[in-house]
Amino acid sequence: MAVYQDTLTQQTRGRGTHHITTAVEHIVRASGITTGTCHVFQHHTSASLLVTENADPDVRHDLETLIARMAPDGDPAYRHDMEGDDDMAAHARAMLTHNDLTVPVGQGRLILGTWQGLFLWEHRYAAQTRKLTITVQGE
Amino acid sequence: MAVYQDTLTQQTRGRGTHHITTAVEHIVRASGITTGTCHVFQHHTSASLLVTENADPDVRHDLETLIARMAPDGDPAYRHDMEGDDDMAAHARAMLTHNDLTVPVGQGRLILGTWQGLFLWEHRYAAQTRKLTITVQGE
């Protein structure tokens, strides 16, 4: 059994999903671990992680539409709005999705379904630099 | 420390929750691991995982009612609807719940609260064959 930990930095282009499967896969290969788990954690309260379809980009477009209804920008009920209309909405979108994900590792690779991709979801309007810690455990 | 990995196949009966605690527990016992974690991952973008009450089935009925409001079938705003009214709704329901869960293992068993059960949630109308990977780690 071994543990291997590395960081990942993702420049975002503002609100939207950023595909990170390949970058995470590189860390799994570098770990030399063949069977176990890969834990992905992002270090921000206005971004989040998501596993969803990696084929038709309309899926992520429609997820944006729905989450914007649930966590509206600039809602009049918000008390926390110091950084603009997307400030509180970003925290709420993060709550409804995932701060960390774990993916099984087998034969030295992420075991994902055919249509599954890993995405970092930027919830702020402006481009940001986002940090992630990846921890691979197993043998 | 050891790692033990196995797969689980669940035939679903269409939209609704399927109780998987017992099947996961069997894998934990087979692992021989007494203290650690059990990671459950499902490999589809239109199904998800949930820990919720395993007693009154009305709880899961009411969760269906609420998630159908948040991720409506056949919403006119959807661009992604190739496979029918439940196609995009299924991806959205998956986003709002969980693609993977980890449960602690103690004394060779899942450590769950009295009322907690593990469920695979099918979000498509039609019955499907769903695959899961279970990874037990510990000593």
Added chain:
Amino acid sequence: MAVYQDTLTQQTRGRGTHHITTAVEHIVRASGITTGTCHVFQHHTSASLLVTENADPDVRHDLETLIARMAPDGDPAYRHDMEGDDDMAAHARAMLTHNDLTVPVGQGRLILGTWQGLFLWEHRYAAQTRKLTITVQGE
């Protein structure tokens, strides 16, 4: 590689978020593990876990406002209401947030972003005693 497991008991003051970062950090230090992961699991179906901003309490106030819209107390559609208006709402709020979280451990501490805190979210009106199991794995 080693595994270290301990329990945490949190008395809640009724609905609202309770900061647990420090209590979890104590268990990480007691584990002696310097690199790996810390898994936090709560054993109830009417409470949940959340990583969110630990600075301005208005963030958690606004999250309460939004989740109350998505999972209303005493909704006329609920079948499950034996324990009152907050009974089914609590299960639904738990579904939309997280039953378990994993945080990376580095240099013997939780690796959290500057603004990230760990919270136990009580969803029932009344104060409760909530149990958590913490499992630290690594080397």
